[in-house]
Amino acid sequence: xxxxxxxxxxxxxxxxxxxxxxxxxxxxxxxxxxxxxxxxxxxxxxxxxxxxxxxxxxxxxxxxxxxxxxxxxxxxxxxxxxxxxxxxxxxxxxxxxxxxxxxxxxxxxxxxxxxxxxxxxxxxxxxxxxxxxxxxxxxxxxxxxxxxxxxxxxxxxxxxxxxxxxxxxxxxxxxxxxxxxxxxxxxxxxxxxxxxxxxxxxxxxxxxxxxxxxxxxxxxxxxxxxxxxxxxxxxxxxxxxxxxxxxxxxxxx
Amino acid sequence: xxxxxxxxxxxxxxxxxxxxxxxxxxxxxxxxxxxxxxxxxxxxxxxxxxxxxxxxxxxxxxxxxxxxxxxxxxxxxxxxxxxxxxxxxxxxxxxxxxxxxxxxxxxxxxxxxxxxxxxxxxxxxxxxxxxxxxxxxxxxxxxxxxxxxxxxxxxxxxxxxxxxxxxxxxxxxxxxxxxxxxxxxxxxxxxxxxxxxxxxxxxxxxxxxxxxxxxxxxxxxxxxxxxxxxxxxxxxxxxxxxxxxxxxxxxxxxxxxxxxxxxxxxxxxxxxxxxxxx
Numbered sequence: 001x002x003x004x005x006x007x008x009x010x011x012x013x014x015x016x017x018x019x020x021x022x023x024x025x026x027x028x029x030x031x032x033x034x035x036x037x038x039x040x041x042x043x044x045x046x047x048x049x050x051x052x053x054x055x056x057x058x059x060x061x062x063x064x065x066x067x068x069x070x071x072x073x074x075x076x077x078x079x080x081x082x083x084x085x086x087x088x089x090x091x092x093x094x095x096x097x098x099x100x101x102x103x104x105x106x107x108x109x110x111x112x113x114x115x116x117x118x119x120x121x122x123x124x125x126x127x128x129x130x131x132x133x134x135x136x137x138x139x140x141x142x143x144x145x146x147x148x149x150x151x152x153x154x155x156x157x158x159x160x161x162x163x164x165x166x167x168x169x170x171x172x173x174x175x176x177x178x179x180x181x182x183x184x185x186x187x188x189x190x191x192x193x194x195x196x197x198x199x200x201x202x203x204x205x206x207x208x209x210x211x212x213x214x215x216x217x218x219x220x221x222x223x224x225x226x227x228x229x230x231x232x233x234x235x236x237x238x239x240x241x242x243x244x245x246x247x248x249x250x251x252x253x
Numbered sequence: 254x255x256x257x258x259x260x261x262x263x264x265x266x267x268x269x270x271x272x273x274x275x276x277x278x279x280x281x282x283x284x285x286x287x288x289x290x291x292x293x294x295x296x297x298x299x300x301x302x303x304x305x306x307x308x309x310x311x312x313x314x315x316x317x318x319x320x321x322x323x324x325x326x327x328x329x330x331x332x333x334x335x336x337x338x339x340x341x342x343x344x345x346x347x348x349x350x351x352x353x354x355x356x357x358x359x360x361x362x363x364x365x366x367x368x369x370x371x372x373x374x375x376x377x378x379x380x381x382x383x384x385x386x387x388x389x390x391x392x393x394x395x396x397x398x399x400x401x402x403x404x405x406x407x408x409x410x411x412x413x414x415x416x417x418x419x420x421x422x423x424x425x426x427x428x429x430x431x432x433x434x435x436x437x438x439x440x441x442x443x444x445x446x447x448x449x450x451x452x453x454x455x456x457x458x459x460x461x462x463x464x465x466x467x468x469x470x471x472x473x474x475x476x477x478x479x480x481x482x483x484x485x486x487x488x489x490x491x492x493x494x495x496x497x498x499x500x501x502x503x504x505x506x507x508x509x510x511x512x513x514x515x516x517x518x519x520x521x522x523x524x525x526x527x528x529x530x531x
Binding site: 004005008015016018019020022023025030035038039042064065067068069071072075109110111113114117118121122123124126127128130131174197200201204205208214215218221230233234237238 | 265282284285286288289290291292295296301304305308330331333334335337338341388389390392393396397400401402406407410476479480483484487493494497500509513516526529530
């Protein structure tokens with residue numbers, strides 16, 4: 001190990017120590033017998049989960065809402081993203097390109113949860129706010145990916161159509177789009193997968209879905225209900241993971 | 254010669270299937286619009302337009318009073334500290350579990366010894382714990398810990414520690430298993446212990462990958478700790494939530510700007526650390 005390595009290791013250890021000191025975290029107290037007992041009591045209060053048919057129906061509704069938020073949010077983002085990707089790919093000159101990229105960067109760099117908190121002001125509490133929040137952030141991500149795809153696609157088919165007299169719009173639809181559509185669909189599905197997970201938690205700021213149920217039940221100290229929601233979230237994530245792995249395998253082979 | 258004579262189809266032959274496909278997608282999505290209470294007109298109602306206009310109007314100029322900047326600086330440091338302490342805690346959780354679940358470090362696996370079945374069974378709970386820790390999103394852990402240990406950074410540190418402990422543990426063991434197992438196996442077969450085999454047979458080769466993944470997770474932890482603040486786990490997020498609640502746009506935009514700078518800084522630091530250790 002060189003001296004640089006030792007310096008880096010020392011700096012990391014110092015940073016970690018400083019972090020604990022700054023936060024004034026007393027780990028001893030956090031894990032003291034009394035705190036442990038309290039923690040244990042809290043954990044136990046989550047069991048057994050509430051499986052009354054009433055509540056299960058509500059959780060089912062929340063799950064559907066979560067899936068709907070993610071699907072609509074991603075669909076909107078796909079449409080918006082494609083429209084912003086056209087200028088961002090430099091099709092209409094340098095200035096629109098710069099502006100479009102700036103917009104995309106802005107949309108992308110604000111996390112979904114912050115968007116959700118903002119959208120709750122604009123659209124009120126509920127799933128619509130979550131849908132819009134996902135749509136904005138995902139537009140930023142997907143628009144950039146689409147723009148890159150458009151830039152990397154071979155221009156010859158479009159040029160051939162333009163040279164034989166077709167309009168720019170038709171040349172795009174028949175010369176460019178068929179080449180890029182598989183890629184666009186792949187990106188959208190990939191973002192949808194991520195967004196399902198995101199939609200499940202956006203509710204903690206009031207944007208609908210499973211997260212909102214969880215937030216309510218934890219705030220009202222109804223831990224068994226909270227446990228049911230957490231289990232529903234876990235199942236949702238596992239199912240989505242499995243389905244996407246299975247689909248990918250099928251599509252690749 | 255006319256087009257008809259050449260028998261060139263004037264219409265797009267694929268138009269009908271494409272239209273049908275588009276129609277099918279819209280029909281599939283339709284119930285979603287109902288479920289999400291999709292209604293853009295809400296956005297243009299006078300009341301919400303009014304609130305929004307007043308709120309967005311206050312976004313500029315940025316709030317830059319010395320007092321507020323001091324508050325933001327403190328929250329920024331807190332966010333950094335939560336991410337760093339959380340990642341450290343995550344490593345404490347991840348390493349023992351990773352060493353247990355790594356199959357190439359298993360002594361009982363070598364031969365048909367008495368501990369063969371037992372070793373297999375013992376790995377299962379460790380695997381399950383890792384899966385459980387990382388499958389629950391960090392913000393849900395934060396919600397739970399805020400109620401268990403109270404509002405403040407402690408909940409954030411614990412939430413990052415648990416979630417990222419699960420992720421790091423899984424990835425550490427995957428990295429160790431994907432590396433050449435022969436040195437470690439040789440040490441184990443010559444009678445070395447698990448820890449020794451790890452230290453001398455795996456650590457040197459796997460180190461750059463382990464470091465680079467851990468640094469990447471630290472970077473993610475910064476973003477996560479900002480977000481967890483929204484449920485009361487301290488740091489910049491909590492400050493942002495407060496400012497939003499008070500509809501103080503200037504403060505919100507200052508904090509957003511600081512957040513973006515922080516993410517960029519973390520990006521730079523992590524790139525530097527990866528370069529130094531590579």
